[in-house]
Amino acid sequence: MDGDCGNSFAMTTSTRPLRVLLWHVHGSWSTSFVQGSHDYLLPTLPEGGPWGLGRCGRDWSAVTEVPADDLAGTDVDVVVLQREPEIELTERWLGKRPGVDVPAVFVEHTTPSEHAATTRHPLADQLEIPVVHVTHFNDLMWDNGRCTTRVIEHGIVDPGWRYQGELPKAGVLINEPMRRWRITGTDLLTAFGDAAPVDVFGIGADDVHDRYSHVTGIADLPQHRLHDEMARRRVYVHTARWTSLGLSLLEAMYLGMPVVAVASTEAAATIPPEAGVVSSDVSELTDALRRFVHDKDLAADTGAAAREFARTHYDLDTFLRDWDEVLATTAAGA
Helix, strand or coil: CCCCCCCCCCCCCCCCCCEEEECCCCHHHHHHHCCCCCEEEEEECCCCCCCCECCCCCCCCCEEEEEHHHCCCCCCCEEEECCCHHHHHHHHHHCCCECCCECEEEEECCCCCCCCCCCECCCCCCCCCCEEECCHHHHHHCECCCCCEEECCCCECCCCCCCCCCEEEEEEECCCHHHHHHHHCHHHHHHHHHHCCEEEECCCHHHHCCCCCCEEEECCCCHHHHHHHHHHEEEEEECCCCCCCCHHHHHHHHHCCCEEEECCCCHHHHCCHHHEEEECCHHHHHHHHHHHHHCHHHHHHHHHHHHHHHHHHCEHHHHHHHHHHHHHHHHCCC
16 A cells, blocks of 8 residues: 555544445445445435436335435535545535545445556545545555555345255356456356356346357346345356456355355455365366366355355454444544
């Protein structure tokens, strides 16, 4: 972490509920975030879209949807920003400048999109808005400049141990696999499909139908159905080359699935040897996929270890406690 302003937040013991303004950007991350003890305000627009999704059908009881036109003058303790344009939207809709007129924190979900080690973060040259990275890898790779940074790793709402593994197939989750292509490792489906049948879930996943042998694209499913369907597959395969740590990987581990993952970004630090196989050697990954598909007992034992590791290292309580600290400190102007 670069910079002359430090990389940790001042401590505060305040635990009062806060009014938190944020946008619905990443559904799984938001599902965990709004489990806290605060009041969460989500902007809505008549057309929805990236800036006005609101709940988007999610069962978030602590969330209040607020039409964007009604935000002006709304009492907000802290704004949680996740995309750079939200800074301008906050000023326009709320009538307050983030980090100046209203406390704000920026959550960085993604890896640098261009040069891995030299890309400067958009908030690197300011001191008013601290940046929270969701992985240590993100914090390491971004040039954070002068801004204050902290890492709060993911926490998962436990979906329960659902693993059945009765289908000798691999489950993969990739949103927009054809558009994102090498970024998400979609091209690797050829090798994985040659090793075992592969079912791909996610937004736009049905586009892979005619591109690969032994690979089936399945339309995007609601989360509870997705978890049930994933848990029927023998093994989870994480193909991403260059995205931040996918919550689908952690959810698969929580379900009790063994995992086979490309060793890039944070994945190498997330999967211990007893929970699966992590490698940059595709032949090693495909060999592991074959072993899990053909040995159900090995798959079940490995999946049990994956679930135990995920529950210990990515638990919801730690995630919420860390965020309580950051929100309270930010709201207090520390």
